Amino acid sequence: MTRLAAASRTLWLGRLTTLLAALFTLDARALSWQEHDYLQSRVASGELPPINQRLPDKPLQDPLHGKTLGQPGGTLNLLMGKAKDTRQLVVYGYARLVGFNEELLLQADLLADYQVEQGRIFTLTLRPGHRWSDGHPFTSEDFRYYWEDVLNNKALSPFGIPNQLLVDGQPPQFEVLGPYQVRYSWDRPNPDFLLALAGPRPLYIYAPAHYLKQFHQRYADPQRLVQLVEQAKTKRKEWTALHHRMFHPYRFDNPDLPTLQPWLPTTAPPSERFVFERNPFYHRVDPQGYQLPYIDRIIINIASSKLVAAKTGSGESDLQGRYLEMSNYTFLREGAQRNAIDVRLWRTSRGSRVAIYPNLNATDPVWGPLLRDVRFRRALSLAVNRHEINQVIYFGLALEGADTLLPESPLYKPEYRSAWARFDLKHANRLLDELGLTRKDSRGIRLLPDGRPMEIIIQSAGESTEETDVLALVHDSWLEAGVKLHVKPTEREVFRNRVFSGDALMSVWTGLPNAIASADMTPAQLAPTDQQQLQWPMWGNYYQTGAGEAPSLPAVQQLMTLNQRWRDATNMAERRDVWQQMLTISSDQVFVIGTVARVLQPIVVRKGLNNVPEEGLWNWEPNAYFGVYRPDRFWLDADLREAE
Amino acid sequence: MARYILNRILLMIPTLIFISFVVFVIIQLPPGDYLESYISELQSHGESIDMAEIERLRAQYGLDQPFLLQYVTWASGMLVGDFGYSFEYGLPVTDVVGDRLFLTVIISIFTIIFTWMIAFPIGMYTATHQYSWGDYGLTLLGFLGLATPNFLLALVMLYFANVTFGTSIGGLMDAEYINQPWSWGKVVSVLEHLWIPVVVIGTSGTAAMIRRLRANLLDELDKPYVTTGRAKGVPPFKLLVKYPLRVSLNFFVADIGSMLPSIISGAEIVAVVLSLPTTGPILIAALQSQDMYLAGSFLMFLALLTVIGVLISDLALALLDPRIRLQGEGAR
Numbered sequence: 020m021t022r023l024a025a026a027s028r029t030l031w032l033g034r035l036t037t038l039l040a041a042l043f044t045l046d047a048r049a050l051s052w053q054e055h056d057y058l059q060s061r062v063a064s065g066e067l068p069p070i071n072q073r074l075p076d077k078p079l080q081d082p083l084h085g086k087t088l089g090q091p092g093g094t095l096n097l098l099m100g101k102a103k104d105t106r107q108l109v110v111y112g113y114a115r116l117v118g119f120n121e122e123l124l125l126q127a128d129l130l131a132d133y134q135v136e137q138g139r140i141f142t143l144t145l146r147p148g149h150r151w152s153d154g155h156p157f158t159s160e161d162f163r164y165y166w167e168d169v170l171n172n173k174a175l176s177p178f179g180i181p182n183q184l185l186v187d188g189q190p191p192q193f194e195v196l197g198p199y200q201v202r203y204s205w206d207r208p209n210p211d212f213l214l215a216l217a218g219p220r221p222l223y224i225y226a227p228a229h230y231l232k233q234f235h236q237r238y239a240d241p242q243r244l245v246q247l248v249e250q251a252k253t254k255r256k257e258w259t260a261l262h263h264r265m266f267h268p269y270r271f272d273n274p275d276l277p278t279l280q281p282w283l284p285t286t287a288p289p290s291e292r293f294v295f296e297r298n299p300f301y302h303r304v305d306p307q308g309y310q311l312p313y314i315d316r317i318i319i320n321i322a323s324s325k326l327v328a329a330k331t332g333s334g335e336s337d338l339q340g341r342y343l344e345m346s347n348y349t350f351l352r353e354g355a356q357r358n359a360i361d362v363r364l365w366r367t368s369r370g371s372r373v374a375i376y377p378n379l380n381a382t383d384p385v386w387g388p389l390l391r392d393v394r395f396r397r398a399l400s401l402a403v404n405r406h407e408i409n410q411v412i413y414f415g416l417a418l419e420g421a422d423t424l425l426p427e428s429p430l431y432k433p434e435y436r437s438a439w440a441r442f443d444l445k446h447a448n449r450l451l452d453e454l455g456l457t458r459k460d461s462r463g464i465r466l467l468p469d470g471r472p473m474e475i476i477i478q479s480a481g482e483s484t485e486e487t488d489v490l491a492l493v494h495d496s497w498l499e500a501g502v503k504l505h506v507k508p509t510e511r512e513v514f515r516n517r518v519f520s521g522d523a524l525m526s527v528w529t530g531l532p533n534a535i536a537s538a539d540m541t542p543a544q545l546a547p548t549d550q551q552q553l554q555w556p557m558w559g560n561y562y563q564t565g566a567g568e569a570p571s572l573p574a575v576q577q578l579m580t581l582n583q584r585w586r587d588a589t590n591m592a593e594r595r596d597v598w599q600q601m602l603t604i605s606s607d608q609v610f611v612i613g614t615v616a617r618v619l620q621p622i623v624v625r626k627g628l629n630n631v632p633e634e635g636l637w638n639w640e641p642n643a644y645f646g647v648y649r650p651d652r653f654w655l656d657a658d659l660r661e662a663e
Numbered sequence: 664m665a666r667y668i669l670n671r672i673l674l675m676i677p678t679l680i681f682i683s684f685v686v687f688v689i690i691q692l693p694p695g696d697y698l699e700s701y702i703s704e705l706q707s708h709g710e711s712i713d714m715a716e717i718e719r720l721r722a723q724y725g726l727d728q729p730f731l732l733q734y735v736t737w738a739s740g741m742l743v744g745d746f747g748y749s750f751e752y753g754l755p756v757t758d759v760v761g762d763r764l765f766l767t768v769i770i771s772i773f774t775i776i777f778t779w780m781i782a783f784p785i786g787m788y789t790a791t792h793q794y795s796w797g798d799y800g801l802t803l804l805g806f807l808g809l810a811t812p813n814f815l816l817a818l819v820m821l822y823f824a825n826v827t828f829g830t831s832i833g834g835l836m837d838a839e840y841i842n843q844p845w846s847w848g849k850v851v852s853v854l855e856h857l858w859i860p861v862v863v864i865g866t867s868g869t870a871a872m873i874r875r876l877r878a879n880l881l882d883e884l885d886k887p888y889v890t891t892g893r894a895k896g897v898p899p900f901k902l903l904v905k906y907p908l909r910v911s912l913n914f915f916v917a918d919i920g921s922m923l924p925s926i927i928s929g930a931e932i933v934a935v936v937l938s939l940p941t942t943g944p945i946l947i948a949a950l951q952s953q954d955m956y957l958a959g960s961f962l963m964f965l966a967l968l969t970v971i972g973v974l975i976s977d978l979a980l981a982l983l984d985p986r987i988r989l990q991g992e993g994a995r
Binding site for chain 2: 326335511512551
């Protein structure tokens, strides 16, 4: 069926429903949707259907609690460092099947509704009448296509189904319950599923089937497909490469790919400037009957990342957080006096800005057992002067303590943060003496049992002077405890390999990724679940692949059991209990040595851009940077809208 | 002569093959590959990584193939005009470089003209007025230009251009003209932005050229033929331009060899600082992210231009200066 025929049919249906609604005044609101000036001409020319046929039958009515009602229109300019950063608009746009709200609670977003039974059966209900950005209906066929023809197609997905969709290595059972309902069910609970759907880089379980079928061997006309593959700008001339090229929902660089995000790309790379414009079929509306987003266009200008702060200070960005750092703050404030920008300070939400990771998998025969001894880790943590670090490097604005949750988290307890985190050299020295490390050399540095001095080399990825500054202060206080520290900056790749192989004794990186977790977020970051966890890379690898060494420390084994218990838990109370136990173990065992947290992040906002919170959290997960604050609600004052 | 040219051209083939191999080896030398640096980049912004996608990309990009196979595929592709595939942009290399080449050539040509316009009069003046106040003053200025790091000068000028004239920082045109067809407004915008890179890149080149022109001219000015000319009553300016200047231009012709590739590559560091839409930043970014085919093809292109440039300047020198031509033939 051609698009025109489909449009005219929906037009007819639309008229019928409008008529019925008018007759019975069942839904007076359906008549009050307001058309946008930006789209007026395209609607008038018949290119787009009118507003009430573009919205789902039941659009998501955003109550805009605590926000101001906006006026649509205008353009927002952003700066990015690389053409690939266009993916940030998927993060900022934050249209997800389910997504977090500002209180970090999960809510249906693209979905009309979702049901979870026993934590393992997920029934997802779509919004009838919801459309892709090209006007084609968004239905269960899009889920079926992605499940059957993409994920379960050996050629397209040679590495099989993504991890978040596997429970004990088993894929879900997928059912289509109707044109607007699908179901995923596992034998055991899958607590990751909804979180993955709500992620800043979401797990995709649907795809615009009507668009992609032309690139799929099973559906496409073979001759035409051969032709398309031939012309495709891909490395390998195969239909799978073409399909991947066209379906990059996260890269967001194919203007032809239908999307559900608030803004859609209109510029094909390569370019120095990417224009995104409003999705005429977006599913959210405000209380006045305006379809969101308020802002018509977003323009991303690419500048070298080192220049972003300078350009932002001179007023060339309307909303900027990426590539800005605390060290740019004074410059930005100076710029705010000359240009109409406002500099705000948001909080970051890592467990620790700079954290030291003792490598429990270190292979050195003397150091290894020492690092696995909790007394040694506690002593090192006690010998860090966090107050000094805070005052010297962070203007005293950061929060001192261990690498654990922040007070913003509902699971937070002050004792987690203070555990082994006060500066107490006497206690530290006593613990080290207890370990039998009493012999010292002429410099006052303790000697290992085999006679080597205790000089620890801390591997660093070597890209921020901040790390080096913090470590310089740690160096001084550790020396008081008779331990000497050396920092060795290496190239990232080498850095990771040395940690993974156990050659590195310690490494430095940022702390806990999500320190504002609630009980329904996964505690996997506290247990060995990933090779990237620098304190136990081998055990993480064991969890992921089953290869190598299993965790030998009882406390770590306990963390793994608890993590599994959380995954199997079906009620909130049990999850909360598991979280608390895991937090208690981690802070008592000091697997990571934290320094300071909640370092501030400058956010620059154009004066006259409304609904951007004064204070907020700046992080990848779960906030998706600006995502959970819903940039589709941001709006510009009249003079900025007309400046076009 | 024809045989000489033929020989030189034939010699270029093994040279280029050798260069291509060295280039490829050096690009591959740092540990890891493009995907590793891609992972690191995601990590540094705290983003999550889809390992299955990484594995898929590795297979698709052929990064799991042995080194020699990768090299042969790339090198043989170049012979038929296929310069490989940029991982970073997800596009063939020619598509990535294409648009930027034009702006790079514009900047370079303007810079060269700027350099000549300043350097020639000053060079001639300082040589003819050796050890005068003017000579000292201009020499001081020249040395300042030579000694100031380009990127620093670029930053300072950016700041003042922005504060005083309100020019947008970096780039080569106001944002609204990017991706737009050429119009009068766009040309004006480009010219408004062009002077900063031209002056910045030009200053060091100018200073160097002033010094060399001055030195070469000084060598010639005391020679007997100049004295003879002067004694015969040739007007001083005509005398200067017609004889010593021509002779002292040899160094200038010899420079063509290095000028050709620099027209294409632009001044990389300055271009990065100024965020110019030229080829320089692409090359640097490609080397950093180990986008090997993009970097490799680009370096090969520069190598080709250098080789051709050297040939041209050799031929031009022989054509211009009978001494070089005759000595060369005499030696053979």
